[in-house]
Amino acid sequence: MQSSYFTGVTTSNGVMQHDFTVGEVTGALWSSKRAECAPLVLMGHGGGNHKKSPAMLGRAQRLVVDGGFHVACIDAPGHGDRPRTAHDEQEIAALREALETGEPVGPIVVRYNAHLAERAVPEWRAALDFLQGVEWVGDEDPVGYFGLNMGTAIGVPLTAVEPRIKAAVFGLHWPEALAEYARQITVPIEYTLQWDDEHIPRESGLALFDAFASEEKTLHANSGGHKELPRFESDSAVRFFVRQLVRPSIPQPDLVW
Amino acid sequence: MQSSYFTGVTTSNGVMQHDFTVGEVTGALWSSKRAECAPLVLMGHGGGNHKKSPAMLGRAQRLVVDGGFHVACIDAPGHGDRPRTAHDEQEIAALREALETGEPVGPIVVRYNAHLAERAVPEWRAALDFLQGVEWVGDEDPVGYFGLNMGTAIGVPLTAVEPRIKAAVFGLHWPEALAEYARQITVPIEYTLQWDDEHIPRESGLALFDAFASEEKTLHANSGGHKELPRFESDSAVRFFVRQLVRPSIPQPDLVW
Numbered sequence: 001m002q003s004s005y006f007t008g009v010t011t012s013n014g015v016m017q018h019d020f021t022v023g024e025v026t027g028a029l030w031s032s033k034r035a036e037c038a039p040l041v042l043m044g045h046g047g048g049n050h051k052k053s054p055a056m057l058g059r060a061q062r063l064v065v066d067g068g069f070h071v072a073c074i075d076a077p078g079h080g081d082r083p084r085t086a087h088d089e090q091e092i093a094a095l096r097e098a099l100e101t102g103e104p105v106g107p108i109v110v111r112y113n114a115h116l117a118e119r120a121v122p123e124w125r126a127a128l129d130f131l132q133g134v135e136w137v138g139d140e141d142p143v144g145y146f147g148l149n150m151g152t153a154i155g156v157p158l159t160a161v162e163p164r165i166k167a168a169v170f171g172l173h174w175p176e177a178l179a180e181y182a183r184q185i186t187v188p189i190e191y192t193l194q195w196d197d198e199h200i201p202r203e204s205g206l207a208l209f210d211a212f213a214s215e216e217k218t219l220h221a222n223s224g225g226h227k228e229l230p231r232f233e234s235d236s237a238v239r240f241f242v243r244q245l246v247r248p249s250i251p252q253p254d255l256v257w
Numbered sequence: 258m259q260s261s262y263f264t265g266v267t268t269s270n271g272v273m274q275h276d277f278t279v280g281e282v283t284g285a286l287w288s289s290k291r292a293e294c295a296p297l298v299l300m301g302h303g304g305g306n307h308k309k310s311p312a313m314l315g316r317a318q319r320l321v322v323d324g325g326f327h328v329a330c331i332d333a334p335g336h337g338d339r340p341r342t343a344h345d346e347q348e349i350a351a352l353r354e355a356l357e358t359g360e361p362v363g364p365i366v367v368r369y370n371a372h373l374a375e376r377a378v379p380e381w382r383a384a385l386d387f388l389q390g391v392e393w394v395g396d397e398d399p400v401g402y403f404g405l406n407m408g409t410a411i412g413v414p415l416t417a418v419e420p421r422i423k424a425a426v427f428g429l430h431w432p433e434a435l436a437e438y439a440r441q442i443t444v445p446i447e448y449t450l451q452w453d454d455e456h457i458p459r460e461s462g463l464a465l466f467d468a469f470a471s472e473e474k475t476l477h478a479n480s481g482g483h484k485e486l487p488r489f490e491s492d493s494a495v496r497f498f499v500r501q502l503v504r505p506s507i508p509q510p511d512l513v514w
Contacts, residue, residue: 235496
């Protein structure tokens, strides 16, 4: 049994942030001050980033305030408050070199992220066990997953094996290591890609979206390069989770389409 | 000079509906009861439909109530309150036969809709002249266009030549007669297609989206067949027009992605 506990709490803009540790994994849980039972959304951060990066804090704020969710993020292996292995250092150096010399980064990212996913998937499942044991989170509400870039590389294999995850937002990755897992996923998904991505070929992004076995899936493709994802996509993700996790069974009005 | 005038007014759920006629063209204008100046969104209805079909009434309601827009729709040639020509009857018969025998409808729809667009584009421009002369609409706010299916077949050539249209939502059509016009369009667009469309090949929909010269464009592709467009896409269209026409210059918050 891993040792799991809270390590601190702060409050900002009406959102409580509880830091926690599950074994060697560091994480944060965000909740409304009211702290009532609500679905939990797990967020996977991007490569080179961490659980409290600006993107994660911004999304957590929106999910808690606009969607009423509990939100959690854990540091991926070798990220944030967690130490890097020699293998991590090696792969990061290879990635930096490719970016500097203009070589394609795809093969390195695909390979390194697949390695990280093998380590991260059991960590997420243990973190979810811990989080569902928290009194004000509970285990009765459905769980969502929201992660782009490396957050998708970890989230797709996680969602393929974790039946507690009932809806997911993914995006911005290659199909090579993920399509096989995507074919095992049947929960509703929203997938984001950049139409002019300089790293991920358009056909690759479309192929990964196509691979999901989900009956209900939506692709959002925006003009612009890899790092130019429009900010309104974060609002879209919040609405997706509200539709899927909070009120999936409310009938829609008749007179629309 | 064409004779243009209002023919009646009704109010429902806080939305005023003014019927109007511009030459031989019949239309409707929806406005908030408050009737203050606001951007105008033109709606193009689908083939075989008309200006007050349930889809048009539903979208008008959302655009007026949720977005604060003025909204107008005119009957396409041979649709709604307008007479059919012998040519219209011929093409509709050809389309019915193709649907019954299982022949591809694409070539007929593309050809017939291109013919209707030639007639409808000048009609829309005259209607827009009339609408901008209406005291509570005015000509100082930007104009949007929202039309799927045949509404796209008419709206793409219209937007290509009409500089008053500053943003548009299109979708669900073939590129053959439209890609050339799309390459002349530079205003922001949102384009919708169905990933499993039984009439429009996936590659065709993606090719039309790709053809738009707009720096800012978004593709929404949803799982399901031609007629299974999810209703939440109408809310997405309202938000798109709010972003583009009502507050295009409000800076976005920093901490999101």
